[in-house]
Amino acid sequence: MDFKLTEEQQMLQDTAARLVRDAYSFEAREKHAKTELGYSAEFWQQLGELGLTAVPFGEEAGGFGGSGVETLLIMTELGRGLCLEPYLHSVIFAGGLLEQLGSPAQKDALLGDVASAQVQLAVAFEEPQSHYNLNDVRTRAEAVDGGWKLSGRKAVVIGGHSAGRILVSARTGGADRDEAGISLFLVDPGAAGVSRRSYPNIDGPKACDLFLDGVFVPADQLLGEPGNALPAIRYQQGRAIAAQCAESLGNMQEACDLTLDYLKTRRQFGAPIGKFQVLQHRMVDMRTELEQATSMAILAACVADQPDSAERSRILANAKFTCTRAGRFIAEQAIQLHGGIGMTWEYVLAHHAKRLVMLGHQFGDDDHHLKVYASLLEVA
Template identity: 45%
Template sequence: MEFSASETQTMLRETAERLVRDRYGFEERKKIIASDDGYSPALWREFASLGLLGVEVPEDFDGSGGGFDDIAVVLEALGQGLVVEPYLSTVVLGAGLVAAAGTPEQKRDVLPRVAGGELQLALAHGEPQSRYALNHVETTARKDGGYYVIDGRKAVVLGADSAGLLIVSARTSGKTQDAAGISLFLVERQAAGVGVRAHPNVDDRRAAEISLEGVRVSQDALLGPLDGALPLIEAAFDRGAAALCCEAVGAMSALNALTLDYLKTRNQFGRPIGKFQVLQHRMADMVMAEQQARSMLYLAIENAGEANAAARRQAISAAKVQINKSALVVGRGAVQLHGGIAMTMEYIAGHYFRRLTAIEKMMGDTDYHLSRFSEG
């Protein structure tokens, strides 16, 4: 496995880190979260102008034609800055699915607009009763002449309130828990019968509950094979889990740096608290946890696009388990070493911990991935 960054990856990392450093201070972030959009449209356009939205988009569709290892360095920088823009939902999950399963016409319509910052996507797959079971789909799509009519509900859909286009999973045959019979459809968020109720998550990002009542879409809206979308969904969620691992390591890195600086500057009993050996030991544990997480991150990046589903599942689950555990060590340690200030909304340390806590639950929590890894 290659650990050194390529010239392209170094450029992408420096670009993303500079953007976060110059444009995403804590006070600016609070204003963005409090805005009606919940993200910065101006910053999103800047992402596009710098080429950060088209990293994995093929060159034929106005992208850079890179791989997941290229986008990983951007995701880590976004994690360092606690960026709330819908990068995961649009670029990793949405555009990734269209690139993997779309027809040439669908790719020509969607991917250039994503790369150009004109269109955001959201994957509407999870349902109120599904938890982490990707085969649990109650939403239905029935054939009606030259159309499909979709009915159902989707839960905690990341980035749905700002997305112009939804990728909706629906059952076109079989029973609720069947692996076969699931299909994907491209649905305009403003289409008749689509209801979106947005809400903030604990980590300040937006999600939404979606209702679909008699939503009519043409046959051209079918994304990928009829009745055979589950492998595509599983691959997309594994890529999403790997992306979250990248963000988590970035957040841990930033939180450790913040905590170390605090230990050096916070004085108690006439000297910096970082002089106390017990606190040094705790800080050392946090740094070790970050390094353990980073070593497993390379495994996740290497296998995010693995065609062998079983090998991909094993690698992603192993990485997610270790990174979840490391995040807990770093998050708890940072809060305890900072003391009461880390519990306030006015200081960024607690926001890092909230993001790391949310990541642990997303795309499968620790128990889920332990179980999946043991199943082989």
């Protein structure tokens, strides 16, 4: 199999890498994190102007029809730069749901603006009790004249504090954990009955808890058929997991590079500590984990846009498990090899380590995906 990038893919990777390198220093990131928005509006606009936010969308929406491989190239560079912008949640996850379930009118109204970074979306699919179970939905949608009324609470909506529209999963039928009966709605955060409690996550990006108190949603803001949204949510979360593995990969690469540079420059007993064999072995272990994670991230990118199947689900669960375990190992080893400086707030490594840990918990941790993988094994 040929793993070489095409000329167009290499240009895409170079564009993303150059943009992050030139516009997203660690000092700039810290300033962006302290703003009310929580990320750089200018950088978000640059992503749109360069067409990077349009890459995953079809040409009919003003996109480039890129595959999971193109998404991997962009997300890896965003991970290396610790970028705070909600690319994964707005473009990949929410944008994918809108492209899959949206009516022609809904797509015409929003998809082009999402692809050009003029509108930011978010997905409210988690609840305080759900713990990675997409079918555990207690938010209710009641049919009323002209639309629906939504009531309930959504937790940890990444990018929800600044989103122009939020895609909310709500139950239109069935019991709290039933597979059927889950619908998806486009909710205006400014509508009556909507309130948000915003906060920064430990790894930098902001999120919010979303409270819905009898929120009226017009009938034309329902995505897809009532009660049948769960398969699409699971499929698009799979695409988001592949993109998240790529972001983890960028963080792991940077953590390894920072650690290697430190071993070459930090001196003990009159010599660089990188000359000590035991530390060389630990550095090799880090690179070995990185190579394994790289292979699985590439495989996940290759299957991300394939039709839903048990094999696709197995590969994505395996990739998330492998990247989570590798990310945690690399983060821990990098901090150990750095010593005390590895934990200081002013040093970028500590932020890569926190980001890797938190990415490992989003969309399911390693234990969750190990169970998913085991449940999908075929018995001969």
